[in-house]
Amino acid sequence: MKLLIIGGGVFLGRAIVAEALRRGHEVTTFNRGRSGVDLPGVEAVRGDREVPADLDRLVDGRRWDAVIDVCGFTPRVVLDSVRRLSGHVGHYTFISSISAYADFPGKPGVDESSARYECPPDADADYGDYGVLKAGCERAVEEHFDGPALIVQPGLIIGPHENVGRLPWWLTRIARGGPVLAPGDPALPMQLIDARDIAAFTLDQVAGGATGRFLTGGVPGRATYGSWLRECVEVTGSDAELIWVDDAFLLDRGVELWSELPLWASGELARGVWATSSAKALAAGLTCRPLSETVRDTWEWLRDIPEERRSFGARTLRHGIDPDKEARILAEWSA
Numbered sequence: 001m002k003l004l005i006i007g008g009g010v011f012l013g014r015a016i017v018a019e020a021l022r023r024g025h026e027v028t029t030f031n032r033g034r035s036g037v038d039l040p041g042v043e044a045v046r047g048d049r050e051v052p053a054d055l056d057r058l059v060d061g062r063r064w065d066a067v068i069d070v071c072g073f074t075p076r077v078v079l080d081s082v083r084r085l086s087g088h089v090g091h092y093t094f095i096s097s098i099s100a101y102a103d104f105p106g107k108p109g110v111d112e113s114s115a116r117y118e119c120p121p122d123a124d125a126d127y128g129d130y131g132v133l134k135a136g137c138e139r140a141v142e143e144h145f146d147g148p149a150l151i152v153q154p155g156l157i158i159g160p161h162e163n164v165g166r167l168p169w170w171l172t173r174i175a176r177g178g179p180v181l182a183p184g185d186p187a188l189p190m191q192l193i194d195a196r197d198i199a200a201f202t203l204d205q206v207a208g209g210a211t212g213r214f215l216t217g218g219v220p221g222r223a224t225y226g227s228w229l230r231e232c233v234e235v236t237g238s239d240a241e242l243i244w245v246d247d248a249f250l251l252d253r254g255v256e257l258w259s260e261l262p263l264w265a266s267g268e269l270a271r272g273v274w275a276t277s278s279a280k281a282l283a284a285g286l287t288c289r290p291l292s293e294t295v296r297d298t299w300e301w302l303r304d305i306p307e308e309r310r311s312f313g314a315r316t317l318r319h320g321i322d323p324d325k326e327a328r329i330l331a332e333w334s335a
Contacts, residue, residue, distance in 0.1 A: 005020070009031050094141040111280065118132075168302050262319045
């Protein structure tokens with residue numbers, strides 16, 4: 001296929017480009033060239049999707065079999081891209097998020113039949129938060145593209161080249177060794193998915209001309225918080241000792257859920273975030289590699305990056321607990 005990928009320089013977008021090239025597809029990427037580096041073998045077109053002239057230059061005299069839009073966050077911006085690409089691409093895939101569902105993560109069992117946030121397809125960035133805007137972006141594609149459209153809604157993504165910083169932080173912390181603050185219940189089931197598995201599934205669906213929505217959150221219960229962190233200890237080869245500390249003890253000491261100890265969830269949050277349904281995608285061919293493979297491959301990528309250059313999230317949300325705070329809590333727990 002001739003594919004246009006909007007984005008394609010970082011994490012999931014990079015994984016989609018890599019898999020597309022591996023399959024022999026002809027790939028054009030369209031991005032600003034600021035967040036990542038385009039892979040060798042693509043035709044890289046520089047431009048800003050918020051600049052109409054850049055989009056007009058991209059599509060002038062061109063046509064692709066399909067577009068995969070990996071970096072749409074504002075409905076109005078996505079809507080403009082949809083309108084300008086209509087007639088130039090045969091199939092539109094939008095990479096959205098499970099956060100587009102109003103019940104996530106508050107209620108367990110979210111699937112494609114769950115209610116999405118109300119958000120118009122021409123909303124600006126100030127209309128709502130991330131999940132609300134993703135729902136509006138989905139509608140921009142579903143309602144205004146002049147051909148078949150597919151919505152892929154990833155859950156919690158990990159894997160090599162992760163730029164969110166959750167697994168990279170845990171690997172970095174555990175590699176330092178010593179007592180490691182491990183949060184809550186080690187038997188807590190998790191539901192994680194490798195970016196490369198979403199990439200393969202997405203390209204399969206594009207090749208088949210699939211339409212509709214697929215929630216791709218992985219297989220529930222294939223891992224626990226304990227097995228996940230033990231995999232990190234094993235692959236790093238460190239002398240880290242996981243010290244499991246009760247949720248209530250951590251909350252009483254002001255430890256922030258989800259960010260200070262990445263992917264730590266408690267109570268209703270844990271019941272909702274780790275119990276979504278990817279049954280439709282699994283029935284359509286989604287396959288998920290073992291967590292051990294994802295952790296190993298992520299460490300192989302991360303270990304070549306000097307620690308001071310590793311990313312543990314954006315400036316607005318950085319992951320990881322302060323070492324002094326961690327040490328203080330561990331001392332109080334063992335007292």
